Amino acid sequence: MPEPSSPKPDIHAIRLAAATVSFKDKNLVFDCTIPQGASVAVTGPSGAGKSTLFNVIAGFQPIRSGSVEIFGKDMAGRDPAERPVSIVFQENNLFAHLTVEQNVGLGIDPSLRLDADGRGRVDDALSRAGLGGFGQRKPAQLSGGERQRVALARAIVRRRPILLLDEPFAALDPAMRADMAALLAQLREETNSTLLFITHQLEDVQRLADRAMFIDRGLIAFAAPLETFLEHRRLPALNDFLGIDR
Numbered sequence: 665m666p667e668p669s670s671p672k673p674d675i676h677a678i679r680l681a682a683a684t685v686s687f688k689d690k691n692l693v694f695d696c697t698i699p700q701g702a703s704v705a706v707t708g709p710s711g712a713g714k715s716t717l718f719n720v721i722a723g724f725q726p727i728r729s730g731s732v733e734i735f736g737k738d739m740a741g742r743d744p745a746e747r748p749v750s751i752v753f754q755e756n757n758l759f760a761h762l763t764v765e766q767n768v769g770l771g772i773d774p775s776l777r778l779d780a781d782g783r784g785r786v787d788d789a790l791s792r793a794g795l796g797g798f799g800q801r802k803p804a805q806l807s808g809g810e811r812q813r814v815a816l817a818r819a820i821v822r823r824r825p826i827l828l829l830d831e832p833f834a835a836l837d838p839a840m841r842a843d844m845a846a847l848l849a850q851l852r853e854e855t856n857s858t859l860l861f862i863t864h865q866l867e868d869v870q871r872l873a874d875r876a877m878f879i880d881r882g883l884i885a886f887a888a889p890l891e892t893f894l895e896h897r898r899l900p901a902l903n904d905f906l907g908i909d910r
């Protein structure tokens with residue numbers, strides 16, 4: 665497993681330049697620059713391209729043209745495993761037959777041959793995610809919110825400097841949403857990682873983001889520091905999201 669890279673402060677975490685995805689009936693074109701250490705809310709209507717953006721950054725979705733740079737390096741030809749990125753999918757993809765501990769251990773070694781250091785990392789990630797004592801349970805014995813935190817713990821053990829979270833709050837009740845936001849904020853502070861999270865809720869944006877972007881019909885229609893984002897009034901679709909009457 666690669667160790668975390670040590671990003672230089674003057675280098676952006678992510679830079680997309682006309683990174684273009686072509687599906688049968690549509691093109692999606694992404695341009696954005698994300699500073700290292702940012703916490704970015706990714707918003708926009710259903711089907712706008714939010715998950716596709718994550719897949720482009722993580723390397724699961726090939727681009728037809730344009731470029732994806734991470735910490736100043738062109739990611740062309742690099743598989744997801746070779747990128748300094750972890751992604752937590754919407755369905756958190758836990759293996760039902762494995763314990764919580766084993767599911768998290770997969771983030772370190774797919775064959776689950778963990779040495780003492782690896783086992784220590786798993787324990788540490790579980791306790792960070794508020795799952796101390798849950799290691800021997802199977803996913804079916806957990807609540808939806810706990811399963812989400814197991815998926816997060818698996819991302820934590822990978823120690824990649826960029827963390828992409830596809831709707832991390834979706835399955836959570838209001839109290840759990842606040843807990844998850846606090847956990848992510850703490851994680852970001854402790855590891856100085858760059859966080860991008862997809863959400864449909866303005867409350868999550870205000871709680872966790874210092875920047876936000878609004879994706880509409882396959883384009884990043886607006887991206888800005890949080891305050892500027894919340895004050896923007898020129899995009900009707902964004903006004904809808906912000907709850908502004910037109």
Ligand SMILES: Nc1ncnc2c1ncn2[C@@H]1O[C@H](COP(=O)(O)OP(=O)(O)OP(=O)(O)O)[C@@H](O)[C@H]1O
Pocket residue numbers: 687688708709710711712713714715716717
């Ligand atoms: N593999 C694919 N083949 C063809 N079209 C696709 C594929 N993946 C996504 N799309 C289309 O691209 C568009 C963007 O999809 P995407 O999943 O990125 O949207 P989203 O903003 O994440 O939506 P949601 O909020 O509903 O999850 C949608 O119209 C979707 O149907």
